[in-house]
Amino acid sequence: MLTISKKLHIEQFLSSFTQFANFDSPQNKYYFVFEDRDRGGQMTLMNTFGVWSIHGKGENYSDLNETLLKEEEVITLVWKHRGAVNRAIKSIQDHKELVLK
16 A cells, blocks of 8 residues: 655656546546645646646636646645645555456
């Protein structure tokens, strides 16, 4: 089970992103949703052919567009939100275990 407690773990998460992310076939992108505690909604981290982006949405806001990020910015973002990312990872891993049983 992956838990992000060091920045090295973020690199592991990003390199195995497709294992944790859902796939949107019409847009041909992988996406991973986690809680955005700063704004009280959800943040979606996406990867399309190696290009990273984010989009936030909540009850009182919705980003107009995806924001493109460099990998260093993704690492900073995931580190800042590692608690929410860890909860989302755990939920995905727990669901996969239930499906396998």
